[in-house]
Amino acid sequence: xxxxxxxxxxxxxxxxxxxxxxxxxxxxxxxxxxxxxxxxxxxxxxxxxxxxxxxxxxxxxxxxxxxxxxxxxxxxxxxxxxxxxxxxxxxxxxxxxxxxxxxxxxxxxxxxxxxxxxxxxxxxxxxxxxxxxxxxxxxxxxxxxxxxxxxxxxxxxxxxxxxxxxxxxxxxxxxxxxxxxxxxxxxxxxxxxxxxxxxxxxxxxxxxxxxxxxxxxxxxxxxxxxxxxxxxxxxxxxxxxxxxxxxxxxxxxxxxxxxxxxxxxxxxxxxxxxxxxxxxxxxxxxxxxxxxxxxxxxxxxxxxxxxxxxxxxxxxxxxxx
Amino acid sequence: xxxxxxxxxxxxxxxxxxxxxxxxxxxxxxxxxxxxxxxxxxxxxxxxxxxxxxxxxxxxxxxxxxxxxxxxxxxxxxxxxxxxxxxxxxxxxxxxxxxxxxxxxxxxxxxxxxxxxxxxxxxxxxxxxxxxxxxxxxxxxxxxxxxxxxxxxxxxxxxxxxxxxxxxxxxxxxxxxxxxxxxxxxxxxxxxxxxxxxxxxxxxxxxxxxxxxxxxxxxxxxxxxxxxxxxxxxxxxxxxxxxxxxxxxxxxxxxxxxxxxxxxxxxxxxxxxxxxxxxxxxxxxxxxxxxxxxxxxxxxxxxxxxxxxxxxxxxxxxxxx
Numbered sequence: 001x002x003x004x005x006x007x008x009x010x011x012x013x014x015x016x017x018x019x020x021x022x023x024x025x026x027x028x029x030x031x032x033x034x035x036x037x038x039x040x041x042x043x044x045x046x047x048x049x050x051x052x053x054x055x056x057x058x059x060x061x062x063x064x065x066x067x068x069x070x071x072x073x074x075x076x077x078x079x080x081x082x083x084x085x086x087x088x089x090x091x092x093x094x095x096x097x098x099x100x101x102x103x104x105x106x107x108x109x110x111x112x113x114x115x116x117x118x119x120x121x122x123x124x125x126x127x128x129x130x131x132x133x134x135x136x137x138x139x140x141x142x143x144x145x146x147x148x149x150x151x152x153x154x155x156x157x158x159x160x161x162x163x164x165x166x167x168x169x170x171x172x173x174x175x176x177x178x179x180x181x182x183x184x185x186x187x188x189x190x191x192x193x194x195x196x197x198x199x200x201x202x203x204x205x206x207x208x209x210x211x212x213x214x215x216x217x218x219x220x221x222x223x224x225x226x227x228x229x230x231x232x233x234x235x236x237x238x239x240x241x242x243x244x245x246x247x248x249x250x251x252x253x254x255x256x257x258x259x260x261x262x263x264x265x266x267x268x269x270x271x272x273x274x275x276x277x278x279x280x281x282x283x284x285x286x287x288x289x290x291x292x293x294x295x296x297x298x299x300x301x302x303x304x305x306x307x308x309x310x311x312x313x314x315x316x317x318x319x320x321x
Numbered sequence: 322x323x324x325x326x327x328x329x330x331x332x333x334x335x336x337x338x339x340x341x342x343x344x345x346x347x348x349x350x351x352x353x354x355x356x357x358x359x360x361x362x363x364x365x366x367x368x369x370x371x372x373x374x375x376x377x378x379x380x381x382x383x384x385x386x387x388x389x390x391x392x393x394x395x396x397x398x399x400x401x402x403x404x405x406x407x408x409x410x411x412x413x414x415x416x417x418x419x420x421x422x423x424x425x426x427x428x429x430x431x432x433x434x435x436x437x438x439x440x441x442x443x444x445x446x447x448x449x450x451x452x453x454x455x456x457x458x459x460x461x462x463x464x465x466x467x468x469x470x471x472x473x474x475x476x477x478x479x480x481x482x483x484x485x486x487x488x489x490x491x492x493x494x495x496x497x498x499x500x501x502x503x504x505x506x507x508x509x510x511x512x513x514x515x516x517x518x519x520x521x522x523x524x525x526x527x528x529x530x531x532x533x534x535x536x537x538x539x540x541x542x543x544x545x546x547x548x549x550x551x552x553x554x555x556x557x558x559x560x561x562x563x564x565x566x567x568x569x570x571x572x573x574x575x576x577x578x579x580x581x582x583x584x585x586x587x588x589x590x591x592x593x594x595x596x597x598x599x600x601x602x603x604x605x606x607x608x609x610x611x612x613x614x615x616x617x618x619x620x621x622x623x624x625x626x627x628x629x630x631x632x633x634x635x636x637x638x639x640x641x642x
Contacts, residue, residue: 086430088425088426088427106409109430110464110468113433114464117460118457120441120457121454124453128450129445132441132444133442136439139437140439146431147428
């Protein structure tokens, strides 16, 4: 299957989302436009706006316009990506900093703030403070997830629960929220909103674990960055956490401690992970989350969107990029 | 006169604002609590929450509770202060970076995002999307002001208009918004809201210009930082812009260019500014803005708050710290 199936029933609205995003990012300050456009033009899959629209498709409401809401969610996501570009100056210790790393911290930060504020302007167009509240709550959680990631860097004692809690906040909640907001903006009944929230949550968990696996198993060409970049930054993902628990875990632990000290032992550390069952066990999590996501769909009315979301969950399960 | 007059009729509400702020900042992540608390405990004057409450006092409304709104405005202000701590790594070129500068960029950024999201949660408690819209608009402008400040650093060609436009966005609009939100949350009539918006704007402009003058004329002891810190960072304020226009302006221009190159010529540059009429001309602006602020008060109903705001404007005009 192909990811494009996701967009087949929402193509015209997705075009309008793109128009809206281009309009919002084309601001009077070229320096921010540049910082934001590389994200916009790189395109991404615009998954979250598609999720907002899909969330609405179970309960079509001709009076509601989901396009600004979908664009707002993408802006919130972009803001968090731009903020991820902000680095600590110590991060340059291990090599020559890029121009962006040297000069761009304040620009990245302001651009993220700007995109978030623009999202709020779109949201305030809906006469519904619930939407503001939901977005504020997810924003708090996303920050908590990021902080948790900073605090647990290189921490070989962290648990599977720590990891799952972190990716829930960092990734799964915004995906879940996307479906939720599309549904409530169209006036969907409470039971269906709940099913979509849970579907989105399980999908988001599967999505992030898959991402974390691919960071280890894919190629530099496909990823657009070095294999093992999470581990290089001290971000210990599910396969690594499981690898640490095995018999040879102490060797991996030692390598991670040396990574923290700045030593170039990443290839050795990766080999330890590959030789463990960590990746296999992480794949097991993906399968279980996908199965849970599929079960939530059963609670939703029979609409074309239902089959699309089923295919989407299947796609996450098998994707190799 | 003493600044405490501002708080005399709102003391109990201000205490509740403080309680609310302490509750919100005491989060589960000590690292953020620390980053936010130094601001909270340093105290500041809590001017913006006081402005929200004052804005409400012209049209008392026992049904409205302005405390969460006042706390939200302070959180937005704090978020922008914490984000100001994010530096470009190049900023450490001229000396040994502080611990905070080295390690704290990402923490500062996340803390700011967190405080802003918490402000949104408070705001969403009011069933009024106008408040969200106003806050989103002012947030966009504040970012534009910050970006403008980054872009005009060391730019000796910038105009008085550039400066005024920058401080309007950076400072005056949030102060103006504070009065506005207090008034509209209490259901004040349109005409009075407008007068308070303008009063707040003029007051905010006078406030920032005064701040910029004091950065040049006060002492390190009073400021808590070196005299001339704006100029040291390449931020050219009104007195400097006027000094550049005088006969000896070319000497100052050259010194500023050398500052940009990293030379320690700040004392010489300051002497040039002191010998110019720049500070005097900037004081003229403060007086005119204060006079305009006072005129707006005439349009407001006769309440004790009116006299307080009159004293406040007077206080800005004469303050020496």
